[in-house]
Amino acid sequence: MQYGEVNERVVELLLQVVEEVYTDQETRSAYASDETGFYFPPDVVVKPRSKQEILEIVRIASEFKIPITPRGGGTGLSGGALPIYGGILLSTEKLNSILDIDTVSGLVITEPAVVTQVLQEEVAKLGLYYPPDPASRGSCFIGGNISEDSAGPHAFKYGTTRAYVLNLEVVTPTGETFWTGSNTTKNTTGYNLTQALVGSEGTLAIITKATLKLIAHPEDSLLLVLPFDSIEKATIAVGKIMQTGIMPAAIEFMERDALNAAKAYLQEISVSLPDATAMLWVELDGFTDTLFSQAEKISNLLSKDVYGDILFAHSNADKERLWQLRRVIGLAVKNISPYVDADTIVPRRNLPELLRRVKQLEKVYGLKTICYGHAGDGNIHVNILKGNLDDQQWKVKLENMLDDITRACVELGGTLAGEHGTGLVHKSRLPLAVPKTEIVIMKQIKRVWDPLDILNPGKIFPE
């Protein structure tokens, strides 16, 4: 693919339509990476303040055939926001207002660069709940969440970001703008372009506003910490919990190394947790009265499977301390070693077998893994650590191991990526999970929206 150059003329044109246009080394560097650790500096960084400005930028990019990579909070784990062919990095960061919260309709209209946690806290003040909670919720943007169909622990009961996206105002790479749907919880008018855009990783259109669904906030929650002396017992317990008829808000898994990494990283947090090979954290939510009887049912059911005492956290402070530990695991592992995340997902029944195979592959490749994630959804983040390998060895081993892990997921009824997207990191593996005929359709859909292939090119599809 041949792209145009960001020359002086292009920068001049950009400056005519956007106030903030940066070509200095420092800014370009600041927007060259995300949580993957890759480094691709863009030629120019623009920070538009309106849809109109984005339209103008797209028209310039289109005229000169320059790639545009939209970027949210830069917390992605598959490289969705990396401008791999340089060009224009379009940061949405200035579009960061919540525009309207309608408590009667249960809707929020927001700009894309609102931080997920900020949105959650604002609506919670009004008794409303926006459930999707990626670990990066303190810094990731709603726009990025929509583009990646982000999830998090509470997607188990409440669904992924997709379930909350009702309507999107977008700018297409051909310079059109429209709202994709309506501000309603249901919509069967024509094809559902809103849902087609959720999870499209910023490759089809740029989100300039979103209408999200809100629900009533659960009254209370209770967090159970269940220790196990093997990964197998922990993952088998997930299936057992599901047969009680109880619908937890979240079922998280972590192995000892994951928790230890988090504890080391967050030394200021003092929690006394059992030293177990593996743990499940089960959150129950709803009316206070109902939480302890459910907890008891789960405790009784698993009393012979657990290794030591089951802990209960009920106060907000206790729960928040635990969730903070859970959320920092990714950063904590990064503190130990650079890593790449295999965002594995299989039907819940096959979790024990998936983790057995992952730990086998760990031995085969001699690459340490730290595993944790959303066990209720069968979605385990397998962090593969570089350790002290040199770059060349690491690259070869890693890619082979990732391929093998993906094959295992697919064999077990799962797929390549549960909630982090395909992006750059996993694009070579797309054909391991998706039949060729389907990839052809996906590519044609890309062409419908972006005939010049200027919007976030080089993602999702293998070269």
Place this chain on the structure above:
Amino acid sequence: MQYGEVNERVVELLLQVVEEVYTDQETRSAYASDETGFYFPPDVVVKPRSKQEILEIVRIASEFKIPITPRGGGTGLSGGALPIYGGILLSTEKLNSILDIDTVSGLVITEPAVVTQVLQEEVAKLGLYYPPDPASRGSCFIGGNISEDSAGPHAFKYGTTRAYVLNLEVVTPTGETFWTGSNTTKNTTGYNLTQALVGSEGTLAIITKATLKLIAHPEDSLLLVLPFDSIEKATIAVGKIMQTGIMPAAIEFMERDALNAAKAYLQEISVSLPDATAMLWVELDGFTDTLFSQAEKISNLLSKDVYGDILFAHSNADKERLWQLRRVIGLAVKNISPYVDADTIVPRRNLPELLRRVKQLEKVYGLKTICYGHAGDGNIHVNILKGNLDDQQWKVKLENMLDDITRACVELGGTLAGEHGTGLVHKSRLPLAVPKTEIVIMKQIKRVWDPLDILNPGKIFPE
């Protein structure tokens, strides 16, 4: 659009690949209509028994450029299953097995012609819940539900069919077959073709199998019947309920005529209900202990708004009697007069205004309306009755009134069709709800999947 003819040669070829091929008048008539009352006999009816047979049928249709219209239970209200250009009517009815229920993973793999209620009852035996419950659930098929993104009362709390569709085995109009995703509750691998197909009204691919998500079945439910002396009060109460922090399983609205029609239709059912201008039925679900305190909260909140006593139904027999009444309203109205359904939807806040406008339009056009539906979702079925108008008058008035109703929905933040699809009945109104640039994209997506325009042609898009 010029299509090929279903001549003797085509019928011969079809007979070579499918056992059941019908060209007799009676069978063609039996598959010419759906719940819209339109009549478009196909040239030939085929009833394949496997994906392989469907592939062969599609290849024949493709070779001769003959339209294929897939058909499920034939309960559609927008004409999705009508073979408006004749050709091949492909009834999925022989593909009616539930293939696997995985209680650990919370999944069911099913063929498309399983009746929704049958699937719900089978999984309920195992403590699992498949929430989408269109009024036609006793005869509609899962495949049709997926194609229309059907909903029903419980979509309010639990989401529409879309929220439960994880993976689809499909045959495309170009004669390809694949599974669109994985048997997992989350999937961010490439574009989500599964979600792109849900609600595409049988125009993009033929569903041959589906993997659906199941959740834990709520322990219990309680149904509240709230009478009001005006439509306005009832619809305003919906918003009030939403501000209690309670998340009902369903909030249904019906005006007096809707309930009276249902009572007259189901004479054998004896229920004593207040004679109120409008009603809300609020279902609460969850643990038994929690239901009555929630009900009390709602009752107290609305004590001054209701007109007479609030009724509670808790026994299964009482609840089922009420839901039966609710579900037959559509059939009951049809018993009074042919009607066309405007599947209106607006943000909940605007329901009072929407119904005010509908009742104004009733006077303007002199066409009686009977209104009922899923008030929690802002989705009201406005049944417009033909009464004793002649066909010509009816047609003109109806189309103008439907246009006006759609304009009102769009003005109020809503859209053309909440849960019944666009199909044939509403395709002329698509441009009232969807910008032209978006329709262009939708048509290009159609072309990606179906370059010959042979799969369910003449639907969704205006001529």
